[in-house]
Amino acid sequence: MTQHKLLPSPFANPEAVASYAEDAPRKVPGLADLHRMVTLLLSEQAPAGAHVLVVGSGGGLELKSMATLRPDWRFTGVDPSRAMLDLARHAVVPFADRVNLVAGTVEEAPAGPFDGATCLLTLHFLDRSERLRTLREIRRRLNPDSGLVVVHHAPPETDIEHWMARSAAFGGRGNSDWARARATGHTMAERLPLVDPAGEEELLHDAGFSDVALFYAAFSFRGWVATA
Incomplete structure (x- = not known):
């Protein structure tokens, strides 16, 4: 779930990421249903036997969900954190014959072409220029008219810290x-290179995607589907 050289150091620490599979569903509202929605959105355009690129695949939660829901699909996952990729390998053991995991950034991913792509809970770690470059690299690897789904922190431009605090409170079990x-929330807003929703949509268009549409919003999180 992590990406590129702005990778926070805890993601490189096996002990720090050991509880990721338990922590992520607590912090991201409706994560299991979100994975189902992602699969459904990609299925609209992906053919039978599709090959899907999963950028920021460490942890393996979305890989496990999509592989379960679509037994005819193959997946290539890429992530710069070897500790997170180890978690992913464990998560996808039942589907190992359909999942290829690559250590590195999207530039290290095969050229494809792929029939769809995801980038979940990842882009909020990248500054604007790195984010645009990553989206362009994803676009370059996709078949025409295939789908991309992205989800990450993208709070409204006004009251950013309040929205991040609401997400933090949710992750703390709503106490x-x-x-x-x-x-x-203040720390997250300071440390993450956040982009507001309008800016996120602009980046997707600048990277060459069309039909950009919001499909998910939960506190500071937003998710879009777009067409290559």
């Missing part, structure tokens, strides 16, 4: 420790 949630 009422708002002082702690506000402090966490």
Whole structure:
């Protein structure tokens, strides 16, 4: 789920990421249903036997979900964190014959062409220029008219810290420790190179995607589907 050279150091630490499979569903509203929605959206344009590129695939949660829902699909996942890729390998053991995992950034991914792509909970770690370059590299690897789904933190331009605090509170199991949630939201807003929703859609268009549409919004998280 991590990507490129702005990779936060904890993702490189096996001990720090050991609880990822338990932590992610707690922090991202409706994560299991989100994975189902992603699969459904890609299925609209992907052919039978599709080959899907999963950028930021460490952890393996979306790979496991999509491989379960679509037994006819193959997947190539790429992630720069070897610790996270180890988690992914464990998660996809039942589907190992259909999943290829690559250590590195999207530039290290095969040229394809792929029949669809995802980039979940990843782009908010990249500054604007790196984000655009990553989206262009994904676009370059996709068949014409195939789908891309992206999901990450993209709070409204106004009241950014408040929206990040709401996500932090949700990740803390919705407890009422708002002082702690506000402090966490402030830290996240400072450290993450966040882009507002309008800017995110502009980046997708600039990378060569069309039919950009919002399909998911939950506190500071947003998700879009687009066509190559």
